[in-house]
Amino acid sequence: xxxIKNGTVIDHIPAGMxxxxxxxxxxxxxxxxxxxxxxxxxxxxxxxKDIVKVEDRELSPKEVDKIALIAxxxxxxxxRNYNVAEKHVVRLPDRAVGILRCGNPNCITNLxxxxxxxxxxLEGEPLRVACRYCDRVLEDIAAAIx
Amino acid sequence: xxxxxxxxxxxIRDFSRGDIEVVLKYARKLAPVAEGQKSxxxxxxxxxxxxxxxxxxxxxxxxxxxxxRLGGQVLGFSNVEGTSVQKGETLADTVRMVEGYADAIVxxxxxxxxxxxxxxxxxxxxxxxxxxxxxxPTQTLQDLYTIWDExxxxxxxGIALVGDLKYGRTVHSLAYALAQFGVSLTLVSPPxxxxxxxxxxxxxxxxxxxxxxxxxDDVVATADVxxxxxxxxxxxxxxxxxxxxxxxxxxxxxxxREAKKDLIVMxxxxxxxxxxxxxxxxxxAKYFRQAFNAVPVRMxxxxxxxxxxx
Numbered sequence: 001x002x003x004i005k006n007g008t009v010i011d012h013i014p015a016g017m018x019x020x021x022x023x024x025x026x027x028x029x030x031x032x033x034x035x036x037x038x039x040x041x042x043x044x045x046x047x048x049k050d051i052v053k054v055e056d057r058e059l060s061p062k063e064v065d066k067i068a069l070i071a072x073x074x075x076x077x078x079x080r081n082y083n084v085a086e087k088h089v090v091r092l093p094d095r096a097v098g099i100l101r102c103g104n105p106n107c108i109t110n111l112x113x114x115x116x117x118x119x120x121x122l123e124g125e126p127l128r129v130a131c132r133y134c135d136r137v138l139e140d141i142a143a144a145i146x
Numbered sequence: 147x148x149x150x151x152x153x154x155x156x157x158i159r160d161f162s163r164g165d166i167e168v169v170l171k172y173a174r175k176l177a178p179v180a181e182g183q184k185s186x187x188x189x190x191x192x193x194x195x196x197x198x199x200x201x202x203x204x205x206x207x208x209x210x211x212x213x214x215r216l217g218g219q220v221l222g223f224s225n226v227e228g229t230s231v232q233k234g235e236t237l238a239d240t241v242r243m244v245e246g247y248a249d250a251i252v253x254x255x256x257x258x259x260x261x262x263x264x265x266x267x268x269x270x271x272x273x274x275x276x277x278x279x280x281x282x283p284t285q286t287l288q289d290l291y292t293i294w295d296e297x298x299x300x301x302x303x304g305i306a307l308v309g310d311l312k313y314g315r316t317v318h319s320l321a322y323a324l325a326q327f328g329v330s331l332t333l334v335s336p337p338x339x340x341x342x343x344x345x346x347x348x349x350x351x352x353x354x355x356x357x358x359x360x361x362x363d364d365v366v367a368t369a370d371v372x373x374x375x376x377x378x379x380x381x382x383x384x385x386x387x388x389x390x391x392x393x394x395x396x397x398x399x400x401x402x403r404e405a406k407k408d409l410i411v412m413x414x415x416x417x418x419x420x421x422x423x424x425x426x427x428x429x430x431a432k433y434f435r436q437a438f439n440a441v442p443v444r445m446x447x448x449x450x451x452x453x454x455x456x
Contacts, residue, residue: 106278108259113236115263133259134280135157137344 001036007055009077010067015040017070018050020142024066025054033057046073066099068092069127070142092124100129100144107134117146151453154265155273158283158319163326170291172446173439179215180441188454189218195248196222197240198275199231199255204415205275205285208440209252216445221247238267245270250452253277271451279315285414286319288443292436293371296410300327306365308334309375309395309420311341316414317375318345330355332365336391339381362395367404372397372430373412374420398422402430412436 013021018037027035033055043049058078059067067074068090078086098116102109109117109131119129119138130137138144150168161169178184194213198206206224213220223229231240237260244251245268253261254275261274261281276282294300305324307317311333321341324331331354333341340358349356359365366372374397382388396419397411413421413433425431 104258106256106258108237108255108257108263108277111237111257112234113263114238115266131259133262134278136258 001038001051001053002034003082004034004036004053004055004079005082007033007053007057007079008059009079010052010054010071011049011075011077012043012045012073013050013052013067013071014046014073015048015050017142018052020070020145021050021052021067021074024063024070024145025052025057025059027054062099064088064090065093065096066145069096069099069129069145072124072127092121092127094121095119095132096121096129099146100138100141101146102131102134102136103138103140103144104131104134104136107131107136109133150450152269152271153451154261154271155283155447155451156261156265157274157281158286158323159281161283161287161323166287166290166323166326169287169443169446169450170294172450173287173291173442174295176445176449177442180212180438180445182215186215187217188449189213189216189452192218192250192452192454193248194218194220194222194250194252194448195244196220196224196252196275197244197254198222198224199226199253199260201225202254202276204437204440205254205282208437209273209275209444211441212444212448215441216448218448222252237263241267241272244268250448273447273451276315279313281319282315283319284440284444284447285316286323287447288436288440289316289320289373289412289414290323291439291443292412292432293410295439296432296435297370297408300324300329303327303329303370304332304368305329305371305373306332306334306369307341307373307375308362308365308397310339310377310381311335311375312339313378313381314375317341317373320373321345321349325349325352325354328353331357332369333358334360334362334365334395336360336377336395339377362397362401363404366401366409367406369409370406371410371412372405374417375414376416376418376420392419396420396422397425399424399428402428405430 036053038051096119118132122128179186241264250271252273258278258280260277265272410432411430
């Protein structure tokens with residue numbers, strides 16, 4: 001993969017999840033900077049992994065929380081002038097506020113109410129989260145990311 | 147629970163065993179007032195708003211009765227027709243508006259999580275009177291009160307939950323609450339309408355003895371409490387299948403011949419065919435008493451959250 005001058009490298013994404021990371025970052029066709037995706041790359045730690053590199057972009061805490069939900073062991077490297085300026089392992093939050101949509105169509109948060117969704121993390125691996133409003137355990141977390 | 151004043155009553159799962167016992171004892175003190183034998187003005191000058199976004203006769207009337215018996219006043223609506231909700235007002239706004247008119251809010255709503263949301267938008271105590279398929283904690287407390295009042299204690303009772311255990315909100319909440327007491331539970335349901343496994347799993351993890359069966363006959367001779375619920379016609383695509391299944395979970399006099407003398411039969415009502423009216427005349431029938439018990443239990447909660455009496 002080509003090195004980037006400034007931007008972010010998200011490493012140790014579980015194999016097959018890179019496209020979901022792109023979706024979280026809102027990277028679609030109309031992107032002005034370089035985005036590099038490596039899928040199914042050998043990894044010492046976990047067999048196979050995906051990697052995403054995004055030029056000229058640093059992630060917001062909310063984006064990092066979203067990535068943690070689908071890639072709990074991912075690392076986020078902030079690159080400045082070709083050097084790794086910061087390196088973080090994502091951390092699964094205790095609560096996921098405003099980043100997931102409740103899968104229960106009858107949940108009050110799916111109505112036009114002025115609240116953010118709010119999920120409590122019940123277990124880390126495998127990840128289980130429950131809506132703080134309707135108590136429903138979310139089945140497909142990746143698909144529920146807002 | 148440090149203080150009850152101002153507390154929201156949202157889910158039975160927020161109640162420790164100690165909390166439940168406080169409510170039951172408090173309710174017993176108020177039973178003579180609920181029956182009209184004693185009078186009380188403890189909530190004089192207080193206003194309760196009952197916001198019923200979907201109809202519910204029993205729950206609404208028992209809250210009204212509780213408030214009026216304690217000298218308080220009630221306002222609200224029993225369906226959304228003609229209210230600002232029909233004009234598209236959010237629940238958050240409705241609650242913020244009502245906060246100015248009442249000291250406590252009782253909410254029945256068709257969507258799960260509505261009471262939790264309402265409580266976020268008001269300083270007034272919110273009492274959840276049923277949110278969709280979610281929680282209905284005052285119903286559970288009234289059920290627990292009935293068992294405790296009739297049997298003298300909840301611990302050690304053999305309790306059979308009968309009927310639709312898959313979709314029945316009432317039995318889910320009751321099962322969670324009973325897990326805090328040392329009861330032995332038998333879950334009796336038609337195939338396909340069994341209690342969800344997550345709930346059974348949690349009950350077992352809490353140390354509750356749980357048995358399951360599809361046959362009502364299996365439990366009648368040994369049970370102390372039969373808690374019967376309605377099996378809804380719409381769960382069955384074939385009407386004949388419904389008739390057959392519903393018929394095999396019917397409590398009637400021949401079935402009760404084998405029962406313990408002090409077995410109590412409970413039902414959250416309304417019943418359709420699950421309990422034969424002939425059972426009403428037996429000492430086993432406690433479902434109307436159970437419906438009455440809503441009043442002392444709701445009186446207790448109202449006094450507690452409004453911070454009067456004690």
